[in-house]
Amino acid sequence: MHAEITAAWSFLAATGAEATRIPYAMLLVFGSAKLLAELFERLRQPAIVGEILAGILIGPAVLNLIRPDELLTALADLGVMFLLFRVGLEVKSSELLRVGGTALAVAVLGVVVPFVLGWGILRLWGEPQIESIFTGAALVATSVGITAQVLASKGLLHVRASKIILAAAVVDDVLGLLVLAVVSSLARGSVNVAGLATTAVLAVGFTFIVAKWGTRTLEKVVPRVQEKLRVGEAQFAMAMVLLFALSLLAVYVGVAAIVGAFLAGMALAESVGPRVHDLAHGVTELLVPFFLAGIGMHFSLAAFATPSTLALAVVILLAAVLSKFIGCGLGALRLGRADAIRIGIGMVPRGEVGMVVAQIGLSMGVIAPHVYGVVVFMAVATTLIAPPLLNLAYRELMERPSPEEEVFRLG
Amino acid sequence: MHAEITAAWSFLAATGAEATRIPYAMLLVFGSAKLLAELFERLRQPAIVGEILAGILIGPAVLNLIRPDELLTALADLGVMFLLFRVGLEVKSSELLRVGGTALAVAVLGVVVPFVLGWGILRLWGEPQIESIFTGAALVATSVGITAQVLASKGLLHVRASKIILAAAVVDDVLGLLVLAVVSSLARGSVNVAGLATTAVLAVGFTFIVAKWGTRTLEKVVPRVQEKLRVGEAQFAMAMVLLFALSLLAVYVGVAAIVGAFLAGMALAESVGPRVHDLAHGVTELLVPFFLAGIGMHFSLAAFATPSTLALAVVILLAAVLSKFIGCGLGALRLGRADAIRIGIGMVPRGEVGMVVAQIGLSMGVIAPHVYGVVVFMAVATTLIAPPLLNLAYRELMERPSPEEEVFRLG
Numbered sequence: 001m002h003a004e005i006t007a008a009w010s011f012l013a014a015t016g017a018e019a020t021r022i023p024y025a026m027l028l029v030f031g032s033a034k035l036l037a038e039l040f041e042r043l044r045q046p047a048i049v050g051e052i053l054a055g056i057l058i059g060p061a062v063l064n065l066i067r068p069d070e071l072l073t074a075l076a077d078l079g080v081m082f083l084l085f086r087v088g089l090e091v092k093s094s095e096l097l098r099v100g101g102t103a104l105a106v107a108v109l110g111v112v113v114p115f116v117l118g119w120g121i122l123r124l125w126g127e128p129q130i131e132s133i134f135t136g137a138a139l140v141a142t143s144v145g146i147t148a149q150v151l152a153s154k155g156l157l158h159v160r161a162s163k164i165i166l167a168a169a170v171v172d173d174v175l176g177l178l179v180l181a182v183v184s185s186l187a188r189g190s191v192n193v194a195g196l197a198t199t200a201v202l203a204v205g206f207t208f209i210v211a212k213w214g215t216r217t218l219e220k221v222v223p224r225v226q227e228k229l230r231v232g233e234a235q236f237a238m239a240m241v242l243l244f245a246l247s248l249l250a251v252y253v254g255v256a257a258i259v260g261a262f263l264a265g266m267a268l269a270e271s272v273g274p275r276v277h278d279l280a281h282g283v284t285e286l287l288v289p290f291f292l293a294g295i296g297m298h299f300s301l302a303a304f305a306t307p308s309t310l311a312l313a314v315v316i317l318l319a320a321v322l323s324k325f326i327g328c329g330l331g332a333l334r335l336g337r338a339d340a341i342r343i344g345i346g347m348v349p350r351g352e353v354g355m356v357v358a359q360i361g362l363s364m365g366v367i368a369p370h371v372y373g374v375v376v377f378m379a380v381a382t383t384l385i386a387p388p389l390l391n392l393a394y395r396e397l398m399e400r401p402s403p404e405e406e407v408f409r410l411g
Numbered sequence: 412m413h414a415e416i417t418a419a420w421s422f423l424a425a426t427g428a429e430a431t432r433i434p435y436a437m438l439l440v441f442g443s444a445k446l447l448a449e450l451f452e453r454l455r456q457p458a459i460v461g462e463i464l465a466g467i468l469i470g471p472a473v474l475n476l477i478r479p480d481e482l483l484t485a486l487a488d489l490g491v492m493f494l495l496f497r498v499g500l501e502v503k504s505s506e507l508l509r510v511g512g513t514a515l516a517v518a519v520l521g522v523v524v525p526f527v528l529g530w531g532i533l534r535l536w537g538e539p540q541i542e543s544i545f546t547g548a549a550l551v552a553t554s555v556g557i558t559a560q561v562l563a564s565k566g567l568l569h570v571r572a573s574k575i576i577l578a579a580a581v582v583d584d585v586l587g588l589l590v591l592a593v594v595s596s597l598a599r600g601s602v603n604v605a606g607l608a609t610t611a612v613l614a615v616g617f618t619f620i621v622a623k624w625g626t627r628t629l630e631k632v633v634p635r636v637q638e639k640l641r642v643g644e645a646q647f648a649m650a651m652v653l654l655f656a657l658s659l660l661a662v663y664v665g666v667a668a669i670v671g672a673f674l675a676g677m678a679l680a681e682s683v684g685p686r687v688h689d690l691a692h693g694v695t696e697l698l699v700p701f702f703l704a705g706i707g708m709h710f711s712l713a714a715f716a717t718p719s720t721l722a723l724a725v726v727i728l729l730a731a732v733l734s735k736f737i738g739c740g741l742g743a744l745r746l747g748r749a750d751a752i753r754i755g756i757g758m759v760p761r762g763e764v765g766m767v768v769a770q771i772g773l774s775m776g777v778i779a780p781h782v783y784g785v786v787v788f789m790a791v792a793t794t795l796i797a798p799p800l801l802n803l804a805y806r807e808l809m810e811r812p813s814p815e816e817e818v819f820r821l822g
Binding site for chain 1: 430433437438442449453481482485640647648651656658659671689690691693694
């Protein structure tokens with residue numbers, strides 16, 4: 001009789017285990033992220049930091065209630081795609097192109113300084129050449145999602161410094177991809193210049209063409225197509241198709257899917273109504289916590305394993321923060337100290353992008369596990385440090401809008 | 412030199428293959444579903460049929476561009492959860508409880524008649540006892556998502572027949588789970604009555620308690636909690652936490668996650684504002700095509716393998732349609748012929764629920780592959796047949812609202 005009960009219950013439990021997986025993951029990640037966001041709002045700290053910490057807390061490093069798996073990674077990837085799409089919807093491409101020169105200077109200096117500093121520190125630490133180069137590369141790429149979320153939640157996407165951050169992040173992504181390609185080729189012993197040049201031309205061409213002519217084209221195409229469509233929520237459906245198509249195309253030409261998502265949003269900014277904003281916002285609100293907590297979930301205590309590793313982690317973190325702050329700040333110095341500081345801080349978070357570089361190095365066997373732990377620590381810590389500093393740097397623009405700052409808002 | 416180029420490109424292609432997976436799947440499934448939805452709207456056919464056919468078309472049965480994998484299954488599961496949540500938001504639980512008696516009669520007859528007919532046909536066909544019982548069980552459960560989507564898109568959730576369909580579908584789910592548990596125990600050679608009784612009491616208790624007191628409790632709790640919350644979009648965050656919590660709890664007590672999602676929506680119907688409706692609607696619009704195309708993607712040509720299997724498939728399909736139509740229609744006959752027909756048709760789609768039962772039978776080794784193919788054919792075909800018939804049956808209520816029908820809308 002006991003065996004029978006066990007058999008009947010184990011059947012129900014087995015169906016249950018598979019069936020509970022999705023609601024359990026959704027409840028745990030979304031619920032804990034919002035709980036800590038609420039706590040941080042009450043402590044007058046950025047909610048976004050709470051959501052990342054929620055991931056650290058529920059993840060393998062602390063409570064080990066959940067691990068990053070295929071579903072959570074996919075929801076995180078979709079979350080940051082929708083985040084950048086929503087940010088793109090708020091931005092005029094013409095305004096972004098107008099600040100292109102400054103953004104280019106910010107991005108280039110923001111790539112060179114962190115790379116050289118990261119490489120130099122690891123060489124001084126006695127690590128091998130190729131490992132030092134990979135760590136330098138992991139310090140290069142900015143995770144624009146973190147900064148974009150902070151600025152969007154404060155309604156600060158329209159000020160000059162924010163536009164430069166967004167434009168520089170797009171350039172930064174293209175440069176970061178090229179650095180990664182060069183570094184990976186070096187690890188294999190040869191650099192294919194022709195292949196890299198093709199990638200560079202494709203990536204820059206795609207980005208520039210969509211940014212330059214996307215908005216104008218869609219302003220003509222969207223209303224014409226829409227009046228012919230009979231399917232429900234036709235404008236939203238068109239927006240989603242463009243979002244996924246440009247994200248896919250972006251990956252094909254060699255940049256990140258989120259760059260395509262951002263370009264799709266920007267191209268649609270002038271042609272879709274508030275209904276599309278609201279519906280896309282619903283998806284963003286649901287999925288962004290998975291992106292933020294997902295970063296935290298990758299945090300590990302490997303960086304604290306030995307005093308020497310911990311020391312390296314602290315030095316690399318300092319280098320990561322200072323190198324972007326100084327590099328990007330210098331690139332924007334002609335806009336004045338206040339904007340240079342905002343831009344310097346806005347480019348600090350490395351988030352998921354730095355981790356991806358380190359993961360590739362680890363899977364190629366050119367990065368040791370302790371250095372991987374150090375890079376992950378740096379990637380998570382920079383995302384935690386940036387939001388409160390951003391709030392400080394943007395405080396003036398939030399508190400008292402003056403005529404002078406109105407110019408910034410328009411510029 | 413050639414080897415170097417290949418190495419450099421294969422690296423980029425390798426990162427690409429992983430990075431393209433998500434935007435490719437999103438674009439293909441969402442894009443093809445909306446394309447066929449548009450086509451079917453133009454042919455004055457139900458858009459939902461187009462979205463299911465899109466899944467058949469891109470899936471393994473025809474073009475084989477994509478297969479149901481973990482990501483697509485998760486998006487489909489989330490899609491039907493949000494669909495039922497959104498439907499719940501439109502429904503007053505008091506009105507659903509008021510039609511409880513009729514709904515119970517509809518659900519019970521709609522379980523008994525299909526089970527007996529399915530079992531009988533397979534026995535007559537000369538199939539083994541246990542396989543016949545499993546096929547009967549696969550004919551039991553209604554996939555309410557299909558009917559709910561058709562009724563919601565026409566604004567017909569508030570008429571009497573629709574409310575009975577929704578209430579009967581909840582009861583049907585509880586009964587379907589018990590049938591499945593009994594059948595699985597039989598397949599193992601013993602039935603644990605005490606265990607089944609516990610499951611039944613838990614499932615019925617959970618459903619009744621949330622339906623009866625959920626709305627009233629949340630009407631008091633939501634405004635109080637909300638005024639204390641400082642996090643952004645607090646009401647949406649609360650709604651999502653309740654949605655995932657009740658979905659999880661539903662699985663724990665032994666009913667489907669979508670029943671929990673429906674109950675969560677219904678409990679919140681009176682206490683959340685239009686903002687939550689809009690944001691949840693955005694998620695629903697994005698994910699429901701994955702649910703619909705996902706059903707189509709499981710379609711296989713196995714049912715057409717031999718003339719004998721094809722004949723069985725046609726007979727089982729007829730039995731599936733007629734048994735629900737007659738069983739549920741009889742249960743609702745005292746409401747008059749028109750409503751009995753609407754309810755009978757509304758309960759026809761088996762969709763993903765029938766497939767799950769057949770999959771369990773297949774994995775237990777008690778269902779032969781050709782019978783599995785027949786059940787999948789029946790499950791997909793019933794979802795394709797029901798929407799146009801529903802449009803016919805509800806046509807009167809759509810075209811000329813009369814005072815008499817106004818009573819239905821209120822009732």
